[in-house]
Amino acid sequence: xxxxxxxxxxxxxxxxxxxxxxxxxxxxxxxxxxxxxxxxxxxxxxxxxxxxxxxxxxxxxxxxxxxxxxxxxxxxxxxxxxxxxxxxxxxxxxxxxxxxxxxxxxxxxxxxxxxxxxxxxxxxxxxxxxxxxxxxxxxxxxxxxxxxxxxxxxxxxxxxxxxxxxxxxxxxxxxxxxxxxxxxxxxxxxxxxxxxxxxxxxxxxxxxxxxxxxxxxxxxxxxxxxxxxxxxxxxxxxxxxxxxxxxxxxxxxxxxxxxxxxxxxxxxxxxxxxxxxxxxxxx
Amino acid sequence: xxxxxxxxxxxxxxxxxxxxxxxxxxxxxxxxxxxxxxxxxxxxxxxxxxxxxxxxxxxxxxxxxxxxxxxxxxxxxxxxxxxxxxxxxxxxxxxxxxxxxxxxxxxxxxxxxxxxxxxxxxxxxxxxxxxxxxxxxxxxxxxxxxxxxxxxxxxxxxxxxxxxxxxxxxxxxxxxxxxxxxxxxxxxxxxxxxxxxxxxxxxxxxxxxxxxxxxxxxxxxxxxxxxxxxxxxxxxxxxxxxxxxxxxxxxxxxxxxxxxxxxxxxxxxxxxxxxxxxxxxxxxxxxxxxxxxxxxxxxxxxxxxxxxxxxxxxxxxxxxxxxxxxxxxxxxxxxxxxxxxxxxxxxxxxxxxxxxxxxxxxxxxxxxxxxxxxxxxxxxxxxxxxxxxxxxxxxxxxxxxxxxxxxxxxxxxxxxxxxxxxxxxxxxxxxxxxxxxxxxxxxxxxxxxxxxxxxxxxxxxxxxxxxxxxxxxxxxxxxxxxxxxxxxxxxxxxxxxxxxxxxxxxxxxxxxxxxxxxxxxxxxxxxxxxxxxxxxxxxxxxxxxxxxxxxxxxxxxxxxxxxxxxxxxxxxxxxxxxxxxxxxxxxxxxxxxxxxxxxxxxxxxxxxxxxxxxxx
Numbered sequence: 001x002x003x004x005x006x007x008x009x010x011x012x013x014x015x016x017x018x019x020x021x022x023x024x025x026x027x028x029x030x031x032x033x034x035x036x037x038x039x040x041x042x043x044x045x046x047x048x049x050x051x052x053x054x055x056x057x058x059x060x061x062x063x064x065x066x067x068x069x070x071x072x073x074x075x076x077x078x079x080x081x082x083x084x085x086x087x088x089x090x091x092x093x094x095x096x097x098x099x100x101x102x103x104x105x106x107x108x109x110x111x112x113x114x115x116x117x118x119x120x121x122x123x124x125x126x127x128x129x130x131x132x133x134x135x136x137x138x139x140x141x142x143x144x145x146x147x148x149x150x151x152x153x154x155x156x157x158x159x160x161x162x163x164x165x166x167x168x169x170x171x172x173x174x175x176x177x178x179x180x181x182x183x184x185x186x187x188x189x190x191x192x193x194x195x196x197x198x199x200x201x202x203x204x205x206x207x208x209x210x211x212x213x214x215x216x217x218x219x220x221x222x223x224x225x226x227x228x229x230x231x232x233x234x235x236x237x238x239x240x241x242x243x244x245x246x247x248x249x250x251x252x253x254x255x256x257x258x259x260x261x262x263x264x265x266x267x268x269x270x271x272x273x274x275x276x277x278x279x280x281x282x283x
Numbered sequence: 284x285x286x287x288x289x290x291x292x293x294x295x296x297x298x299x300x301x302x303x304x305x306x307x308x309x310x311x312x313x314x315x316x317x318x319x320x321x322x323x324x325x326x327x328x329x330x331x332x333x334x335x336x337x338x339x340x341x342x343x344x345x346x347x348x349x350x351x352x353x354x355x356x357x358x359x360x361x362x363x364x365x366x367x368x369x370x371x372x373x374x375x376x377x378x379x380x381x382x383x384x385x386x387x388x389x390x391x392x393x394x395x396x397x398x399x400x401x402x403x404x405x406x407x408x409x410x411x412x413x414x415x416x417x418x419x420x421x422x423x424x425x426x427x428x429x430x431x432x433x434x435x436x437x438x439x440x441x442x443x444x445x446x447x448x449x450x451x452x453x454x455x456x457x458x459x460x461x462x463x464x465x466x467x468x469x470x471x472x473x474x475x476x477x478x479x480x481x482x483x484x485x486x487x488x489x490x491x492x493x494x495x496x497x498x499x500x501x502x503x504x505x506x507x508x509x510x511x512x513x514x515x516x517x518x519x520x521x522x523x524x525x526x527x528x529x530x531x532x533x534x535x536x537x538x539x540x541x542x543x544x545x546x547x548x549x550x551x552x553x554x555x556x557x558x559x560x561x562x563x564x565x566x567x568x569x570x571x572x573x574x575x576x577x578x579x580x581x582x583x584x585x586x587x588x589x590x591x592x593x594x595x596x597x598x599x600x601x602x603x604x605x606x607x608x609x610x611x612x613x614x615x616x617x618x619x620x621x622x623x624x625x626x627x628x629x630x631x632x633x634x635x636x637x638x639x640x641x642x643x644x645x646x647x648x649x650x651x652x653x654x655x656x657x658x659x660x661x662x663x664x665x666x667x668x669x670x671x672x673x674x675x676x677x678x679x680x681x682x683x684x685x686x687x688x689x690x691x692x693x694x695x696x697x698x699x700x701x702x703x704x705x706x707x708x709x710x711x712x713x714x715x716x717x718x719x720x721x722x723x724x725x726x727x728x729x730x731x732x733x734x735x736x737x738x739x740x741x742x743x744x745x746x747x748x749x750x751x752x753x754x755x756x757x758x759x760x761x762x763x764x765x766x767x768x769x770x771x772x773x774x775x776x777x778x779x780x781x782x783x784x785x786x787x788x789x790x791x792x793x794x795x796x797x798x799x800x801x802x803x804x805x806x807x808x809x810x811x812x813x814x815x816x817x818x819x820x821x822x823x824x825x826x827x828x829x830x831x832x833x834x835x836x837x838x839x840x841x842x843x844x845x846x847x848x849x850x851x852x853x854x855x856x857x858x859x860x861x862x863x864x865x866x867x868x869x870x871x872x873x874x875x876x877x878x879x880x881x882x883x884x885x886x887x888x889x890x891x892x893x894x895x896x897x898x899x
Contacts, residue, residue: 010702013700013703017697017698017709020694020713021713024712024715024716025712026738027727027731027738027770028715028719028727030738031727090619094615094616094619097613097616098612098615098616101612105606105608105609105612107605107606107609108606110609113613116620117620119881119884120620120624127631127852127873127877128627128628128873129856129859130631130634130855130859130869130870130873131627131628131631131634131870133859133860133866134866135626135627135630150623151623153619153623154620154623154624157616157619157620161616215720215721215722217720217838218722218834218856222856222860233720236722236726237722237726240726240729240730245730245733247730247736250726250730254727257723258719258720258723261718261720262715262719265717266711266718269714269717
């Protein structure tokens with residue numbers, strides 16, 4: 001039984017929510033407007049479409065070239081994509097088997113292992129940046145895709161393990177038992193029964209790993225020094241360096257780079273919240 | 284499993300293994316001690332040779348320079364050059380190089396005497412006994428004219444070391460891992476017209492014996508394979524594995540003994556088993572990356588007999604066999620985590636005990652930590668002081684979490700009303716900040732706070748206020764950071780709260796209404812207590828994220844003004860990558876951050892468990 005609200009109260013609630021929403025959207029609207037309007041100044045306006053629309057910033061970002069004339073945006077897009085893709089593959093592959101073991105087997109060290117994964121998830125790779133830098137330097141992996149993939153997997157694996165374990169737990173064991181009776185091996189049960197059933201969770205996990213790697217900035221900034229090996233976030237930061245700031249190009253680049261991942265985020269956010277909080281509660 | 288049927292035999296075997304391994308370890312250490320003793324003797328004789336050779340050179344070289352200067356004085360009194368003497372000096376050095384035991388002889392001149400390292404810019408080769416080394420300046424890292432870059436770099440490094448020798452001692456054994464085959468010595472020759480350094484590079488007459496690290500590794504792996512290998516497999520394979528482990532161990536010992544035998548005949552008298560053992564322990568700590576490996580191996584080696592003795596190793600091995608399927612599934616990710624997290628973690632903590640200077644790591648014990656914790660001579664109000672930064676970090680974290688939580692909670696409570704129209708739209712729009720990658724958020728807000736054309740100052744202008752230079756005062760700069768991070772972080776709390784609100788049973792509120800409870804009463808007595816178990820983990824997670832929110836601090840204020848708005852993690856970053864590559868100090872910072880966070884999560888974990896039990 002719920003009481004009917006008074007119209008005044010409803011109006012007040014709406015007014016409050018609209019104010020907060022406007023404040024929230026304001027910076028984003030400014031960036032959209034900036035990317036479409038000429039010049040370098042942020043105009044104070046709520047309307048994301050400027051009176052005079054120009055695509056000059058977009059064209060400048062997309063056609064950036066280095067001194068030798070190679071196409072920088074394409075190169076950096078390729079770097080970002082390859083790094084994110086390889087991180088996803090490595091992360092999901094390693095995590096799915098581990099998550100299966102944590103979900104289905106009872107073995108000594110299971111709780112301890114889960115705890116390690118949780119603790120690691122809480123401490124970001126930024127903390128490990130210095131040893132990672134020294135190690136990558138010694139291994140000659142600075143400025144390479146391989147080095148970055150290795151580092152990003154560190155952050156991806158624990159989260160993937162938690163997400164997938166949570167999902168595997170919901171798949172009834174009877175299905176595997178049926179497969180067992182039909183003569184499937186342990187690996188067969190995992191490969192032919194559990195994995196196909198958890199396609200949605202695998203997709204979420206993979207997309208999330210992809211998103212994290214795509215969005216990572218500081219490790220890439222630290223480990224990459226060559227313009228041609230930059231990922232997109234590093235490229236964006238360099239548009240607004242200390243000496244010269246090109247906010248128009250930054251705004252256009254930011255929209256180009258973040259649109260796909262923001263779309264991904266909206267697809268994923270429900271699953272993401274349950275994954276994050278479940279991991280937290282179980283610790 | 285056979286081992287389960289006969290536990291007493293298994294444990295007996297374990298004790299035997301343990302003793303075998305312990306004996307092998309002692310043997311290796313003793314051998315290491317002998318190697319070290321021998322090397323010390325070699326070192327002494329090589330030093331004697333080097334000193335004699337150098338001293339015999341100093342007299343003639345000094346004479347030549349003085350003669351050259353006298354001859355030159357009439358021509359140009361001001362330059363103090365040794366041009367007149369150069370051919371004679373070159374002859375002298377060449378003659379020295381022609382002797383078999385001197386491989387290189389160089390006379391260097393430094394024009395900026397007395398300063399510490401920067402003087403290396405002004406080093407000039409006066410004369411050399413090496414035709415590939417023309418006289419002239421050695422500039423920077425390998426850009427001297429008429430030298431190949433690699434050669435110039437080598438020379439630069441060498442001259443640097445010789446100059447360094449001059450400033451500390453005249454003679455020193457340089458046994459770097461890269462060039463153990465050479466002795467480099469330097470001698471300062473001070474004259475009225477300047478400072479010269481005579482450098483010699485000698486071939487040692489007696490060679491040191493390298494301690495073979497890989498042998499120890501082989502030995503340890505063999506020792507591991509012995510107890511574990513025999514348990515992982517059954518039947519004939521078990522015997523094969525045991526035999527392989529045995530063979531590895533025997534092989535390692537054999538190679539080590541053979542190597543020892545080749546010089547044992549000339550070994551000096553030993554100083555007793557204990558002396559050798561301690562010498563071995565010292566010999567067993569090489570510098571650089573091998574040092575970590577060595578330490579790790581020693582730890583493992585020490586742990587194995589201990590585990591074997593307690594039977595733990597065998598239980599673990601048996602557990603591994605029983606759960607081998609599970610182990611096989613965990614193994615890839617486990618190995619990945621080991622390589623990607625554990626190794627950097629251990630290396631990171633280890634690095635905290637070293638000082639890094641121009642590519643070399645030097646062990647300094649706890650100096651980095653005491654330096655940080657004592658403030659390193661800075662007062663507590665100095666932005667470089669650890670306690671100042673810690674204070675800023677704590678203020679930053681608590682303020683942000685408070686703002687995230689209160690805004691998120693308030694919005695969720697507004698949005699939970701089932702009769703509210705368009706709540707889906709609000710929700711979708713309000714989580715937008717979470718969707719924007721956070722480095723873009725940070726850069727975007729940095730632009731918004733720009734003094735000239737930032738939106739915030741324009742807004743202030745509309746309200747008739749002065750433009751604020753946001754990043755030149757601590758509090759404004761800090762506020763800019765907090766505003767950015769609040770914008771970025773409240774949607775997470777809001778979404779978590781919304782999720783948790785749905786799990787609160789509706790009938791509780793209905794019962795409260797029937798009892799005539801006010802809204803405030805419902806909020807404080809029903810909603811908040813029931814939200815607590817779900818919000819606590821989110822708050823813990825959120826505070827750890829904020830504590831390490833690198834991107835916002837680094838990109839928005841970048842610590843301005845003067846590093847005062849830096850939090851611990853950006854401070855560590857600055858030490859490592861901006862201020863002179865002080866990796867050791869930065870690693871010590873990271874270790875301290877880790878300890879703080881560990882303490883925090885242990886504490887809150889206990890609190891969270893307590894809360895969970897209360898509400899279950």
